[in-house]
Amino acid sequence: MHILGAGLSGLSAAVVLAKSGREVHVHEIRKDSGARFDGDFQGLENWTSRRDFFDEMREWGLDPDEFKSDxxxxxxxxxxxxxxxxxxxxxxxxxVVERGTGHHCIDQGFKRMAEAAGVKIHYGAKKAPEECHIIAAGPKxxxxxxxxxxxxxxxxxxxxxxxxxxxxxxxxxxxxxxxxxxxxxxxxxxxxxxxxxxxxxxxxxxxxxx
Ligand SMILES: Cc1cc2nc3c(=O)[nH]c(=O)nc-3n(C[C@H](O)[C@H](O)[C@H](O)COP(=O)(O)OP(=O)(O)OC[C@H]3O[C@@H](n4cnc5c(N)ncnc54)[C@H](O)[C@@H]3O)c2cc1C
Missing domain, CATH: 3.30.9 (D-Amino Acid Oxidase; Chain A, domain 2)
Incomplete structure (x- = not known):
């Protein structure tokens, strides 16, 4: 499976697919995950659903302890x-989570989870969208x-x-x-x-x- 974009969506999809036994390649145009937003605080909302979002993440096979959150x-x-x-x-x-390339940032946490699941991430890579099964290149x-x-x-x-x-x-x-x-x-x-x-x-x- 080929995924375009090593942001939060691309890496989440990659972890789920890799854990289900697929060979997964993620192609990221920038040099690292999080480079697009380096140093920004963003909020993960949790008040609109009864279930805690972190419990949902765990159910999907994603570990929220891999990154810092307040x-x-x-x-x-x-x-x-x-x-x-x-x-x-x-x-x-x-x-509140921090976006960026620091070890504690959510982007790097997702990167570590993907690599641990066996996903191959190609940084600084250009790949045509038509060659990818999932386009996760973020908002245009x-x-x-x-x-x-x-x-x-x-x-x-x-x-x-x-x-x-x-x-x-x-x-x-x-x-x-x-x-x-x-x-x-x-x-x-x-x-x-x-x-x-x-x-x-x-x-x-x-x-x-x-
Ligand atoms: C100013 C701002 C504030 C925001 N605040 C919040 C917030 O507080 N809470 C919230 O939930 N959401 C917030 N968002 C939205 C948030 O950014 C998105 O929810 C989230 O980043 C979407 O993840 P994504 O993986 O789709 O995109 P991204 O995280 O943007 O990842 C896309 C990745 O694809 C890569 N890419 C782009 N084009 C290509 C290409 N052609 N080839 C290969 N790779 C490519 C990019 O470099 C990037 O790494 C905010 C957005 C902005 C702009």
């Missing part, structure tokens, strides 16, 4: 009128763009999710702090002339409150 059951939710509430979920609401065009700043802080781990049309029109912004690294991002539906201004005003909003 679970949250409570967040600061900042409403358009600047009121902050704290929705609480029983169990884990979501987990994204409808949303995230602008962000990374910083160092001694603030404890924390997540704020904000809905505010003045700071991120029609979309959202967020603050994530994990182990002394902070990320403030404003997400916009497309690149706008005032993108830089939205980010600066978003950063100022968080500075004032945290």
């Amino acid at each position: 679970p949250f059951s409570i967040v600061d939710l900042a409403h358009p009128d600047d009121v902050i509430t704290n929705p609480i979920t029983d169990g884990v609401a979501f987990r 065009d994204s409808s949303a763009i995230a602008f962000g700043e990374v910083f160092h802080t001694d603030h404890p781990n924390h997540v704020t999710f904000q809905l505010n049309d003045k700071l991120a029109p029609g979309a959202y912004s967020y603050l994530i702090i994990i182990d002394g690294i902070g990320l403030i991002c404003t997400c916009l539906w497309r690149k706008q002339k005032k993108s830089g201004r939205y980010l600066n005003e978003t950063i100022a909003w968080y500075e004032e409150r945290y």
Whole structure:
């Protein structure tokens, strides 16, 4: 079986197929898994289903202990009128993971699982999509763009999710702090002339409150 793309989808499919006895080759255009997103925090949501997503992963033969994740059951939710509430979920609401090429990143965890299952990953490789059984090359065009700043802080781990049309029109912004690294991002539906201004005003909003 030939798979295009050694991201999370391609590597998950590769692990499942290899564990069912297939010979699997994954062709990745970049030099390593995670290179596309190096250093980004992303959230694995867990609040929309009764079953814990990590239990589902284990059922599929994927080990969530292969990468670092930080679970949250409570967040600061900042409403358009600047009121902050704290929705609480029983169990884990979501987990923050880091994308990238570091050992603790989710992409590298999936890579290790694939290699342990016997998958052959070809990095820096070009392969025609027609020659592949599974195309897992990620989204081509994204409808949303995230602008962000990374910083160092001694603030404890924390997540704020904000809905505010003045700071991120029609979309959202967020603050994530994990182990002394902070990320403030404003997400916009497309690149706008005032993108830089939205980010600066978003950063100022968080500075004032945290
Ligand atoms: C700014 C941003 C923030 C996001 N935040 C979140 C979040 O918080 N939570 C969430 O669940 N999702 C988030 N997403 C979506 C998330 O990125 C996807 O859910 C996830 O990465 C999809 O996995 P994938 O394997 O399909 O694609 P990817 O992880 O992008 O992997 C695709 C792989 O294919 C490779 N590739 C591309 N073209 C070729 C080619 N021609 N030949 C060979 N290889 C190729 C790429 O290099 C890459 O390694 C975010 C996306 C963006 C852009």
